[in-house]
Amino acid sequence: MTAAVVIKYAIELVAVLLLALGIKGLSKVRSARAANQIAAVALALAVLGVLINFLSTSGIDSSAWLWIIGGTLVGGVLGAITSQKVPMTAMPETVALFNGCGGMSSLLVALGVALDPLAGSDGEGTGALVAGISIVVSVFVGAITFSGSVVAMGKLQGWLDTPAWMQSKLRHVINIGLAALSLVAAIALIASGGDQGLWLLVIGSSLLGIGVTLSIGGADMPVVISLLNSYSGVAAAAAGFVVGSQMLIVAGAMVGAAGLILTQVMCNAMNRSLVNVLFGGALGASASAADQGEYQGITSCSAEECALTLETAQRVVFVPGYGLAVAQAQHILREVAELLEAQGIDVAYAIHPVAGRMPGHMNVLLAEADVPYEQLIEMETINPEFPRTDVVIVLGANDVVNPQARNDPSSPLYGMPVLNVEEATTVFVVKRGLSAGYAGIKNILFERPNTSMVFGDAKKVLSGLAQELRELGVGKAKVG
Amino acid sequence: MNDALSLNDALWVLLLGSLLGLELIGKVPPTLHTPLMSGANAISGITVLAALTLIIKAGASGNGALMALGAVSLGFALFNVIGGFLVTDRMLAMFSRKPARQKEKR
Numbered sequence A: 001m002t003a004a005v006v007i008k009y010a011i012e013l014v015a016v017l018l019l020a021l022g023i024k025g026l027s028k029v030r031s032a033r034a035a036n037q038i039a040a041v042a043l044a045l046a047v048l049g050v051l052i053n054f055l056s057t058s059g060i061d062s063s064a065w066l067w068i069i070g071g072t073l074v075g076g077v078l079g080a081i082t083s084q085k086v087p088m089t090a091m092p093e094t095v096a097l098f099n100g101c102g103g104m105s106s107l108l109v110a111l112g113v114a115l116d117p118l119a120g121s122d123g124e125g126t127g128a129l130v131a132g133i134s135i136v137v138s139v140f141v142g143a144i145t146f147s148g149s150v151v152a153m154g155k156l157q158g159w160l161d162t163p164a165w166m167q168s169k170l171r172h173v174i175n176i177g178l179a180a181l182s183l184v185a186a187i188a189l190i191a192s193g194g195d196q197g198l199w200l201l202v203i204g205s206s207l208l209g210i211g212v213t214l215s216i217g218g219a220d221m222p223v224v225i226s227l228l229n230s231y232s233g234v235a236a237a238a239a240g241f242v243v244g245s246q247m248l249i250v251a252g253a254m255v256g257a258a259g260l261i262l263t264q265v266m267c268n269a270m271n272r273s274l275v276n277v278l279f280g281g282a283l284g285a286s287a288s289a290a291d292q293g294e295y296q297g298i299t300s301c302s303a304e305e306c307a308l309t310l311e312t313a314q315r316v317v318f319v320p321g322y323g324l325a326v327a328q329a330q331h332i333l334r335e336v337a338e339l340l341e342a343q344g345i346d347v348a349y350a351i352h353p354v355a356g357r358m359p360g361h362m363n364v365l366l367a368e369a370d371v372p373y374e375q376l377i378e379m380e381t382i383n384p385e386f387p388r389t390d391v392v393i394v395l396g397a398n399d400v401v402n403p404q405a406r407n408d409p410s411s412p413l414y415g416m417p418v419l420n421v422e423e424a425t426t427v428f429v430v431k432r433g434l435s436a437g438y439a440g441i442k443n444i445l446f447e448r449p450n451t452s453m454v455f456g457d458a459k460k461v462l463s464g465l466a467q468e469l470r471e472l473g474v475g476k477a478k479v480g
Numbered sequence B: 001m002n003d004a005l006s007l008n009d010a011l012w013v014l015l016l017g018s019l020l021g022l023e024l025i026g027k028v029p030p031t032l033h034t035p036l037m038s039g040a041n042a043i044s045g046i047t048v049l050a051a052l053t054l055i056i057k058a059g060a061s062g063n064g065a066l067m068a069l070g071a072v073s074l075g076f077a078l079f080n081v082i083g084g085f086l087v088t089d090r091m092l093a094m095f096s097r098k099p100a101r102q103k104e105k106r
Helices: A003-025 A032-056 A062-085 A088-115 A126-157 A170-192 A195-214 A218-243 A246-270 A274-279 A303-311 A322-327 A330-342 A361-368 A379-388 A458-471 B007-024 B030-060 B064-096
Strands: A315-320 A346-351 A376-378 A391-395 A426-431 A451-455
Touching: A003 A032, A003 A246, A003 B007, A003 B030, A032 A246, A032 B030, A032 B064, A062 A088, A062 B030, A062 B064, A088 A126, A088 A195, A088 A218, A088 A361, A088 B030, A088 B064, A126 A170, A126 A195, A126 A218, A170 A195, A218 A246, A218 A274, A218 B007, A218 B030, A246 A274, A246 B007, A246 B030, A303 A391, A303 A426, A303 A451, A303 A458, A315 A330, A315 A361, A315 A379, A322 A330, A322 A361, A322 A458, A330 A346, A330 A361, A330 A458, A346 A361, A346 A379, A361 B030, A361 B064, A376 A379, A426 A458, B030 B064
Parallel strands: A315 A346, A315 A391, A346 A376, A391 A426, A426 A451
Antiparallel strands: none
């Protein structure tokens, strides 16, 4: 063993260790930021390991350096710009975009090796079979990750809708057909190594990625992105087999497995099963007729009336939801909360585990609007406090405050943990209309005598509320 | 150039890596689902290593087209890595920021 090889192994070992520490640390609030930086250092070390390895053996051609520097500059600069420019509300689609590019990278490497076997592992006997299988896996998973992530991003951005035929059973037939096509192409590629098999596989698996993702509803998309994220780890590990890199196999396998666990954790938090997300229709399909009925006895009020009630409250709890994130109303919400606090009113935010556009997203949005972290209260902690809360303001949330989830075993929501807001003295629900939430069912909270609807876009209603509160003199330091 | 890695070794590495990954994440507070997903996503851009290897090997055999393909792959992977880590850091920085004013109440 030459010194360079020893150094290379030492670097890789440290990189793997740091990577493991990074992933572990990312799952704890206190260590998360440092862990992210540790993982970044680990990746830099891994790159260094590869460069040292080649410099000490075959050397690196100067034209190769040019391409390396070029690719690094373009990808790195674009990545850096994107990461700083995207608004926090667009986080789900941003992660999808990044993830899709990772999948694309694995796909391209496998394509390159497939088109020019010299660049990959040695192809002799079992070696050729292994090389074939790893190329197939890398292309297949890489293509699904890429096309699936692009569709996920398009749907989250509102660029894509689910076409009607996609909601019918027909889509299963089509997807099974595409999967079969990919399988045939894969066998052809492994058996004969022909280019036709390769291109057919690329096309088949890309379309399969689109077919599976296109029918999934926007609220389930985070689970899909998390799953695709796990896939891109698998694609990386497969690419590791393709180019013969131990480091890549270990890191890819780690991310793939950890991503799978995270997907499961997210499914649990959303009360959905992974199978349901991927193959089932939307929850709404199972809603019974009784759930769909017309609303009766709805009271609605203006921002002014809402402000009058708030003025006399002692304790106010905000329940921010998806609608708030979409309306980008987190900053004006903070403003309203500050007015109330200046009046001496106790303010808290009830955070449902899946509030926002994906689990944990609401915490990011409110943190961005400078809401003190200790005012964000998780569901288990705040639920017993609702009976002694004067006013609850629900902002663009629906299913997560539906009492049916606790009371009605026939409801599709039954069993999902919800916020018991109806136990507060008064509940205001800020919502654009009476349309159903993601589960597609009626929310009996809206019919409760202590509930008032404030119709309108969360941002407009909150600005109106802030104005009314100021006119009432709320927030001006009062004596006594 | 596959000297150091036999199939047997590679499969062991795959197995142990997967087991390690399964053990690393146990309970994750919902607050961290988004950053963790984004951070794990950045790590999956580790395919930079494959792209680099492809470019270097193509360079050794003087295959310009393959080098270009590798460079595109490298660009995609680095977009994922750099963008992923920076955006995760941006999110987590918001969590660790100390609240500006402590409330005298409660």
